Amino acid sequence: MDVIFITIEVFAAGCMIAIITTLFIFKIIRDMRFRELESKAAVELVRSTVISKRKEQSKSTSGKFTGFAYFVVFDVRGEQMEMQILSEEQFRELRIGQKGLLQYQRKNRSLLFIHFDKD
Structure with a gap:
């Protein structure tokens, strides 16, 4: 039983890390696009x-x-x-x-x- 709980905890932690990393990358890409558009402003x-x-x-x-x-x-x-x-x-x-x-x-x-x- 202990092995299952550890595996679930590790899986949950991995999911959280993946979600946070994805959000962080999305924000970086969005900011880069915004700066690119802003620099092209007439x-x-x-x-x-x-x-x-x-x-x-x-x-x-x-x-x-x-x-x-x-x-x-x-x-x-x-x-x-x-x-x-x-x-x-x-x-x-x-x-x-x-x-x-x-x-x-x-x-x-x-x-x-x-x-x-x-x-």
Whole structure:
């Protein structure tokens, strides 16, 4: 009887390992496909106007100051689009009311700022 229980336990453990491994592989494949599609997302170039700017303090999980995050809202054909600007220099160059060509890409349900050419 003991041999049967050990065999059932080993079989159950093997099934669990197979299920977990399959799910893990499925997730890796799905993430790779998503990243591939995301990297192929078209870069858009549109006329826009700078509507507003804001600077947020970034903090680590311990609450210590780590720097600033810069955000700009652009008006694109009547739609307001907020994007994070990674460079403080680019952030400072943008002026509220400024018009120009905005270059950006849609990534992972967010907008990736690439460049803004002033008129």
